[in-house]
Each structure stands twice: as structure tokens, then as C-alpha cells.
Amino acid sequence: MRFRYELEGGNFSRAGYASSEIKKTLKQLSVDPKIIKRIVVALYEAEVNVVAHAWRGEVLAEVDAEKITIRLKDEGPGIPDIPLAMQEGYSTASEAVREMGFGAGMGLPNMKKNVDELTVESQVGIGTEVYMLTRFS
Template sequence: MVFEYPVQGGDFTNAGTVSSKVKKMMRQLGVDAGVIKRTIVALYEAEVNIVAHAYKGVITVQLDSDKIYIKLDDEGPGIPDINQAMQRGYSTASPEVREMGFGAGMGLPNIKANSDVLEVHSVVGKGTTVEITNNF
């Protein structure tokens, strides 16, 4: 099963909507609760990253019998130094975003800790692709 969800940059009102849909879908399919929890932490953080940093994006979710694969493709400023961005505490979020309690530099480390396989590719000035795979 493959699902696609558009995400609008700056739309904090709907941040987490995709994560919520995927969580419900995984529950319906009877996926192990621990895997659901990890996947939702990783997906939510990646979804919020599109909202906080990009102009827009598309989240593709592929659910198989043995794993979930999620690709988050955004059009945005891109990440110049991915290793730096992966470091806990590093953030380029705006003051407004930080005021909401986001942008503490914990997002990407959270994604990494909650993914079995994580791939991040980025082109400055074009956008970023985050791929998360979790096995059941």
C-alpha cells in the first residue's frame, strides 16, 4: 500500500496530521505497538521539519507486511551540512518557531534514534529528502 500526503510549509495548524493518519493506519493493520511508537516519533519530527523549514513537501508512505518505508520530499532551502544538522542542539529554526517549543535541535537526532534505517539527502537551494525505514 502506498499513500501520498502533501505538506504545506509554515502550516503549524496541521502539523502532525499525516503522523496521526499513519498511526491510525498502522494500528488498524495490527503493527506492533513499539514499532508504531518509534515510527510516529520519527515521522512527526520529519513532518514538522517540512512545516518549519521548507516551502512545501510530499510525504510518501509505503506499508508492507514486514516494514514501513516513509519518504519526505521537500522543496526548501536544503541543508548545507547534514552532519552538523544531525547534532543534538543544532538548529536553524526561526525565533517564532522556537517560541512554540520547536527548534531545540532535537528533531533529527530523534528521527535517527527512532528509525531502523535513515537516509538524508539535501541540495542547497532545492530541498531535502528524508527516508525512514522501520521493520516490523
């Protein structure tokens, strides 16, 4: 099964849509609720990152009997130093984004903790691609 969702920079009301839809699908497939929770946390953080830091993006998810792979591709400023961005507490979030309760610099570390594989690739001035894989057992 494949799913595709769009994200728009600044549109925080839309962040969380992909993660809630994926949650429903995984529940229907009787995936372990603990594993679903981890996937939803990671995807939500990834969605918010596109909305908070990029101009637009898409979520591409693929689910089979054993695993889910999720790719988020965005057009945006990119991440100049990925190891730095992965550190807890590192954030370039704007004042407006912080006022909405984001910008603790915990999103990428949380994603890393909650999935089996995480890859972040980025080109400055072009965009970022996040890949996450989680096995169901």
C-alpha cells in the first residue's frame, strides 16, 4: 500500500494529517500499538519540520506486511550541518514557530529514537529528504 500527503510551509493545521491517517491504517492492519505510537511520533515530528522549516513538501509512505517506509521530501532552505541538526537542543526555529510551542530542537533526536532506520539528506537552498523505516516485529 502506498500513500501520499502534501505539506505546505507555515500551515501548522495540516501537520499531523499524514501521521493520523497512517495511524488508522496501521491499526486496521493490527500492528502492535507500541510500534504504531513510535511511528506516529516520528512522522509527526517530520511533518512539523517541513511545515516549520521548509516551503512545501510531500510524505510518501509504503506499507507492507513486515514494515513501513516513509519518505518526506521538501523544497526549502536545506540543512547545512546534519550532525549538528541531529543534536538535542539545536534549533533554528523562528520566533513565530517558538511561540507555537515548537523549536526545542528535539524533533530529529526523537525521530531517531523511534524508528529502526533514519536517513537525512539535504542540499542547501534546495531541500531535504528524510527516510524512515520501521519493522513491525
